[in-house]
Amino acid sequence: MKEQEFLNEIKEIQLLTEAIGLLEWDSQTGMPEASSDFRGETVGYISGMAFERSVGPKVQEALAYFEDHSEELSEVGLAVYNKVKEDYELNHSIPAERMQAYNTALTNAHAAWLKARKAKDFAEMKNEIQTIVDFLKEFIPYWKKDEATNYDVLLNQYEPGLTVEKLDQIFAQVKAGIMEIRTTVAEKGTVPRTDFLSRQVTKAQQRRFVSGVAEQLGYDFSRGRLDDTVHPFMLALNRKDARITTRWDETDFTMATFGVIHEAGHGIYEQSIDSKYDYTPLATGASMGIHESQSLFNEIIIGSNKQFWQKQFPFFKECTEGTFDDIDFETFYDSLKETKASLVRIEADSLTYPLHIIIRYEIEKMIFNEDVSVADLPQIWNDKYEEYLGIRPENDLEGIVQDVHWSGGSFGYFPSYALGYMYAAQLRHAMGQEIDVDTILASDDYSVIKNWLTEHIHQYGASRKPNQLIMDATGEALNPQYLIDYMKSIYYDVYKITE
Amino acid sequence: MKEQEFLNEIKEIQLLTEAIGLLEWDSQTGMPEASSDFRGETVGYISGMAFERSVGPKVQEALAYFEDHSEELSEVGLAVYNKVKEDYELNHSIPAERMQAYNTALTNAHAAWLKARKAKDFAEMKNEIQTIVDFLKEFIPYWKKDEATNYDVLLNQYEPGLTVEKLDQIFAQVKAGIMEIRTTVAEKGTVPRTDFLSRQVTKAQQRRFVSGVAEQLGYDFSRGRLDDTVHPFMLALNRKDARITTRWDETDFTMATFGVIHEAGHGIYEQSIDSKYDYTPLATGASMGIHESQSLFNEIIIGSNKQFWQKQFPFFKECTEGTFDDIDFETFYDSLKETKASLVRIEADSLTYPLHIIIRYEIEKMIFNEDVSVADLPQIWNDKYEEYLGIRPENDLEGIVQDVHWSGGSFGYFPSYALGYMYAAQLRHAMGQEIDVDTILASDDYSVIKNWLTEHIHQYGASRKPNQLIMDATGEALNPQYLIDYMKSIYYDVYKITE
Numbered sequence: 001m002k003e004q005e006f007l008n009e010i011k012e013i014q015l016l017t018e019a020i021g022l023l024e025w026d027s028q029t030g031m032p033e034a035s036s037d038f039r040g041e042t043v044g045y046i047s048g049m050a051f052e053r054s055v056g057p058k059v060q061e062a063l064a065y066f067e068d069h070s071e072e073l074s075e076v077g078l079a080v081y082n083k084v085k086e087d088y089e090l091n092h093s094i095p096a097e098r099m100q101a102y103n104t105a106l107t108n109a110h111a112a113w114l115k116a117r118k119a120k121d122f123a124e125m126k127n128e129i130q131t132i133v134d135f136l137k138e139f140i141p142y143w144k145k146d147e148a149t150n151y152d153v154l155l156n157q158y159e160p161g162l163t164v165e166k167l168d169q170i171f172a173q174v175k176a177g178i179m180e181i182r183t184t185v186a187e188k189g190t191v192p193r194t195d196f197l198s199r200q201v202t203k204a205q206q207r208r209f210v211s212g213v214a215e216q217l218g219y220d221f222s223r224g225r226l227d228d229t230v231h232p233f234m235l236a237l238n239r240k241d242a243r244i245t246t247r248w249d250e251t252d253f254t255m256a257t258f259g260v261i262h263e264a265g266h267g268i269y270e271q272s273i274d275s276k277y278d279y280t281p282l283a284t285g286a287s288m289g290i291h292e293s294q295s296l297f298n299e300i301i302i303g304s305n306k307q308f309w310q311k312q313f314p315f316f317k318e319c320t321e322g323t324f325d326d327i328d329f330e331t332f333y334d335s336l337k338e339t340k341a342s343l344v345r346i347e348a349d350s351l352t353y354p355l356h357i358i359i360r361y362e363i364e365k366m367i368f369n370e371d372v373s374v375a376d377l378p379q380i381w382n383d384k385y386e387e388y389l390g391i392r393p394e395n396d397l398e399g400i401v402q403d404v405h406w407s408g409g410s411f412g413y414f415p416s417y418a419l420g421y422m423y424a425a426q427l428r429h430a431m432g433q434e435i436d437v438d439t440i441l442a443s444d445d446y447s448v449i450k451n452w453l454t455e456h457i458h459q460y461g462a463s464r465k466p467n468q469l470i471m472d473a474t475g476e477a478l479n480p481q482y483l484i485d486y487m488k489s490i491y492y493d494v495y496k497i498t499e
Numbered sequence: 500m501k502e503q504e505f506l507n508e509i510k511e512i513q514l515l516t517e518a519i520g521l522l523e524w525d526s527q528t529g530m531p532e533a534s535s536d537f538r539g540e541t542v543g544y545i546s547g548m549a550f551e552r553s554v555g556p557k558v559q560e561a562l563a564y565f566e567d568h569s570e571e572l573s574e575v576g577l578a579v580y581n582k583v584k585e586d587y588e589l590n591h592s593i594p595a596e597r598m599q600a601y602n603t604a605l606t607n608a609h610a611a612w613l614k615a616r617k618a619k620d621f622a623e624m625k626n627e628i629q630t631i632v633d634f635l636k637e638f639i640p641y642w643k644k645d646e647a648t649n650y651d652v653l654l655n656q657y658e659p660g661l662t663v664e665k666l667d668q669i670f671a672q673v674k675a676g677i678m679e680i681r682t683t684v685a686e687k688g689t690v691p692r693t694d695f696l697s698r699q700v701t702k703a704q705q706r707r708f709v710s711g712v713a714e715q716l717g718y719d720f721s722r723g724r725l726d727d728t729v730h731p732f733m734l735a736l737n738r739k740d741a742r743i744t745t746r747w748d749e750t751d752f753t754m755a756t757f758g759v760i761h762e763a764g765h766g767i768y769e770q771s772i773d774s775k776y777d778y779t780p781l782a783t784g785a786s787m788g789i790h791e792s793q794s795l796f797n798e799i800i801i802g803s804n805k806q807f808w809q810k811q812f813p814f815f816k817e818c819t820e821g822t823f824d825d826i827d828f829e830t831f832y833d834s835l836k837e838t839k840a841s842l843v844r845i846e847a848d849s850l851t852y853p854l855h856i857i858i859r860y861e862i863e864k865m866i867f868n869e870d871v872s873v874a875d876l877p878q879i880w881n882d883k884y885e886e887y888l889g890i891r892p893e894n895d896l897e898g899i900v901q902d903v904h905w906s907g908g909s910f911g912y913f914p915s916y917a918l919g920y921m922y923a924a925q926l927r928h929a930m931g932q933e934i935d936v937d938t939i940l941a942s943d944d945y946s947v948i949k950n951w952l953t954e955h956i957h958q959y960g961a962s963r964k965p966n967q968l969i970m971d972a973t974g975e976a977l978n979p980q981y982l983i984d985y986m987k988s989i990y991y992d993v994y995k996i997t998e
Binding site: 012015016018019022023026030031032033034035037038039041042045046220221222223224225237238240241243278279 | 511514515517518521522525529530531532533534536537538540541544545720721722723724736737739740742777778
């Protein structure tokens with residue numbers, strides 16, 4: 001077995017993955033609806049083929065050979081080997097027929113989730129969620145290495161190196177910090193004016209504005225594109241084809257504006273991975289949390305920055321052709337950072353968002369480490385919303401059935417979103433040690449910011465672990481205080497609070 | 500070997516083909532340009548896999564087994580078997596290394612063609628075309644069964660059953676017929692007014708009109724879509740996903756109008772194939788010529804019909820919002836059917852178009868049956884244009900390098916376009932025996948026309964040969980007189996000629 005032979009096998013699997021990527025992108029951006037059955041067959045077949053190859057004889061042979069001959073691998077070859085080995089162990093440890101049964105359970109759970117949404121009632125999917133939880137509890141011993149608890153095993157699949165012990169501490173700190181800001185804002189703050197945010201801005205006007213902003217932030221449209229979809233996402237086929245999507249609301253321009261800024265952050269990450277990782281599984285983000293750190297750096301760091309908006313305001317006014325002529329900059333800026341408790345995660349503002357994640361984290365931990373009954377989950381969910389956010393869902397659609405993740409088996413995934421927030425703030429702080437970020441955001445050229453992120457994060461793709469990237473980039477391990485400080489500075493400014 | 504096993508192998512090859520189809524569609528409708536190298540790798544890999552499977556051990560085994568056990572096949576299974584066998588013999592008879600060398604020659608020729616276009620000089624691609632011709636002359640003996648001449652072998656690959664002997668006769672008749680019409684029109688005709696055709700019609704206005712017309716003609720947008728491209732085409736992934744494309748010129752609405760009507764004809768064909776052929780190579784058109792007959796039925800039969808335009812004119816006026824208020828219907832209709840000699844095939848009107856094909860046919864026949872030198876082709880080309888159309892190219896871009904076909908190895912393909920014209924006119928005549936076509940086109944409901952075509956052509960997919968389809972649908976073999984008569988009736992009406 002030569003390195004070249006190994007890398008060629010991996011490349012062919014990647015090429016299948018690219019094809020699957022396009023099939024998925026297409027099915028979410030404009031595939032004729034009627035053809036979803038045909039599409040399902042194609043995706044199912046090619047995905048199956050890619051999976052079989054990823055645990056197939058050639059990969060097995062390569063893993064066995066290079067286990068004893070790692071000195072024959074180049075630097076890139078070794079990094080690919082390590083990643084392939086990790087994925088192999090994750091995928092191959094479960095008996096095939098159990099994995100197949102699990103996939104069937106996921107299909108059933110997705111159908112049940114759609115029903116539960118319609119009925120606004122978790123009861124419709126309770127049994128299916130129980131089945132998924134049972135499967136995962138059956139699988140966890142296969143996956144477990146030296147993790148302390150069952151839920152640690154799941155967390156690690158999305159954010160390698162993360163533990164319940166760390167997260168408990170971090171989330172306690174974040175929660176306390178956010179609660180304090182919320183209390184202060186509620187007691188002493190001046191609520192910003194927001195009535196004008198619902199003024200009509202056409203899709204064409206919004207598109208012009210957000211495309212311009214995304215481009216200035218470093219998203220390369222010659223290696224990407226922006227399409228319409230229902231549930232926005234970024235999908236990268238490769239570093240020269242990282243596509244972003246959005247939805248538009250003509251009476252709420254902030255949705256597509258922050259949405260595109262967010263997705264552009266994901267896209268810039270993928271576009272900036274070192275070409276030496278082309279056609280390998282390292283040509284992607286280091287983890288979900290790190291990926292979110294890049295989209296959220298755009299959305300909540302740059303997107304909350306006053307200098308940035310001061311610079312963009314004339315362009316915004318130009319694109320909206322007079323609609324906001326009566327609004328001065330301060331009023332405009334403040335309106336973008338209103339905070340308000342909400343029931344639905346994806347509609348949350350940046351201050352309350354982490355609380356939505358902490359609720360999900362606490363419930364997931366209860367399921368896997370404390371064996372709480374699935375039947376009790378809606379009650380627990382609603383109580384937590386009341387406790388943390390002061391509002392209570394009137395039905396399960398506003399509550400526990402709002403997200404697709406659990407019916408998709410993605411327990412352990414939600415914390416990534418909150419990690420993204422904290423990483424982004426920590427990166428902003430480290431960047432500030434070297435670069436005058438505010439001055440750059442007031443200027444015509446943001447490339448220094450993008451280049452800093454590429455140098456410290458993007459270029460490495462998935463060749464480094466999240467904790468290593470953050471340590472190298474910021475000089476310390478994950479520290480949630482930066483997020484709290486950042487939120488405080490933004491929201492106290494907007495709400496005119498002087499401590 | 501069970502039938503199910505055979506059909507499953509064929510289905511998997513079809514699923515790969517669908518993925519390739521989407522990759523191709525995407526690369527021509529909006530793929531980020533920069534990523535064409537990545538895309539080339541993906542398409543190359545999956546196409547290679549599909550090809551290997553199509554001549555691989557499972558297909559070989561099935562062909563051998565069912566050769567002696569055809570009684571074990573269902574009706575559909577037998578039809579699939581026959582098609583797979585045909586394709587296998589075509590693909591498998593050439594030694595693999597020669598086929599690979601040929602594919603390399605095609606890649607080189609495509610690059611040379613692009614150079615020749617830039618230089619407007621055939622000399623830039625002369626050697627590469629010679630190489631392709633040499634390869635085809637080497638391959639023809641492998642493919643030859645009972646065809647009379649070398650060029651017959653090539654013709655048969657695109658239109659099974661077609662011969663030089665038949666085409667010589669047919670084209671002589673078509674040429675004489677068109678020449679006579681052209682002479683009469685030039686001598687006695689009143690040239691229609693066309694100045695207003697260049698009035699500004701926005702893309703949105705055009706899109707509304709042509710989408711509406713395509714839908715009325717039977718193109719099902721819930722199983723298709725309309726996108727922008729440079730070189731318009733239809734691409735069907737399956738009968739529920741048959742996509743059409745167009746380009747737009749805001750100062751020439753006729754381009755997209757007739758373009759979309761044309762592509763919709765291809766799309767309707769694919770959408771209407773019997774579902775029993777799903778996931779088999781029979782779920783496509785019977786031949787290039789039959790496929791063109793459906794697009795051209797839309798474009799030149801319906802698209803030249805006065806009742807149709809009379810019905811559509813108010814809708815056209817509505818979509819164009821006053822731009823043509825000063826134009827009466829007769830003037831409008833006549834303007835659409837102006838005829839004028841042109842050098843470029845894809846810009847030709849429907850009367851002169853067949854002459855462009857006949858020129859190519861005669862040259863291809865000279866290459867393969869008379870061993871004319873490739874170096875002499877530009878001279879021959881230019882002389883023929885002067886003789887048949889009365890105009891002479893000033894450079895090779897207006898002449899012999901205008902089309903991509905020869906550099907792609909597609910000798911024998913051009914006649915399909917002319918066959919499409921003749922089939923369409925013959926189908927129109929047969930349809931007229933059962934249906935009052937003019938009255939239907941003046942009405943709100945064109946479904947009778949579409950249903951007639953589905954009953955006689957579409958439903959069969961590739962399970963029947965072109966000559967059988969035409970014979971069954973019209974009661975006689977290909978007869979070019981219907982095209983000549985039809986052209987005469989249209990152009991004499993527009994040019995106000997009373998014989």
